[in-house]
Amino acid sequence: DMALAASRLKALLSPVLHCKPTRLFARYNVAAKTAQLSKSGLRLYCVRMDSTGVLFRQLFEPESCTYTYLLADADTKEAVLIDPVLETVDRDLKLINELGLKLKVAANTHCHADHITGSGLLKQKVFGLKSAISKNSGATADIMLSDGDTISFGKHSLTVRETPGHTDGCVTYVTGDQSMAFTGDALLIRGCGRTDFQQGCSQKLYKSVHQRIFTLPGHCLLYPGHDYKGQTVSTVDEETKFNPRLTKPLDEFVKIMNNLNLPKPAKIDIAVPANLVCGLHDV
Numbered sequence: 001d002m003a004l005a006a007s008r009l010k011a012l013l014s015p016v017l018h019c020k021p022t023r024l025f026a027r028y029n030v031a032a033k034t035a036q037l038s039k040s041g042l043r044l045y046c047v048r049m050d051s052t053g054v055l056f057r058q059l060f061e062p063e064s065c066t067y068t069y070l071l072a073d074a075d076t077k078e079a080v081l082i083d084p085v086l087e088t089v090d091r092d093l094k095l096i097n098e099l100g101l102k103l104k105v106a107a108n109t110h111c112h113a114d115h116i117t118g119s120g121l122l123k124q125k126v127f128g129l130k131s132a133i134s135k136n137s138g139a140t141a142d143i144m145l146s147d148g149d150t151i152s153f154g155k156h157s158l159t160v161r162e163t164p165g166h167t168d169g170c171v172t173y174v175t176g177d178q179s180m181a182f183t184g185d186a187l188l189i190r191g192c193g194r195t196d197f198q199q200g201c202s203q204k205l206y207k208s209v210h211q212r213i214f215t216l217p218g219h220c221l222l223y224p225g226h227d228y229k230g231q232t233v234s235t236v237d238e239e240t241k242f243n244p245r246l247t248k249p250l251d252e253f254v255k256i257m258n259n260l261n262l263p264k265p266a267k268i269d270i271a272v273p274a275n276l277v278c279g280l281h282d283v
């Protein structure tokens, strides 16, 4: 009957549309709405529960335009938080508690320069929580990650791919089925992380993206560490076709990166030292 057909269609379309239909409207003109949304206290996030039973939330911190990602095993309730932000720790914990999840690991994609990580404060608030960061980051954490390491949550896991270039310690976290990758600041949607401080190197970044991210399956969903225009998700196929920087040959890419002329992140002088020790609250 019609109801059954409609529910089957919805189920079929769900992974394609990715967001709950009501949230799809928020995708349009999101840049113009971001300030308004944050003022009204509404959370801008994307929802997914795929057939493998990974529960997923994309959370946004509007001051630094940082994405935090929550992934959990829907059965065991074990959860991982990628790139938590100090200012939104209570929001994240509220959601984690509402969903009945057990937060096991707070994993950073790198030592951030623009905001303070929430890992240290989370460790104070969640008994047994472990922090994780690349061993090449210069920072301290409970779990020091190397290429190929995995972070498990229930029957699921994230695999570490080292993607240096924005910083030496940048990593991309890839789900076990390679359907999602969390690229931090190595690859942004139609952009990439800057390479003008913290060991930044445009040649290294180009190699990382081409060899470690663009080699993932074309349908792999790419979730960046930031977005300044309201974009939420991309795919390997899309970025290999439309990324205005990384589709260029290496020499042109290097020229683009040398001429970005971006102002220094406002919080760099407090964020970097704090993030070397897991945020203001220490490991």
Ligand SMILES: N[C@@H](CCC(=O)N[C@@H](CSS)C(=O)NCC(=O)O)C(=O)O
Pocket: 064, 112, 113, 114, 115, 185, 191, 192, 193, 194, 195, 226, 262, 263, 264, 265, 266, 267
């Ligand atoms: N205005 C922001 C900093 C914006 C910025 O520099 N973003 C970084 C990632 S955070 S270090 C970046 O790599 N941007 C690339 C780009 O093309 O925009 C602030 O003051 O915090």
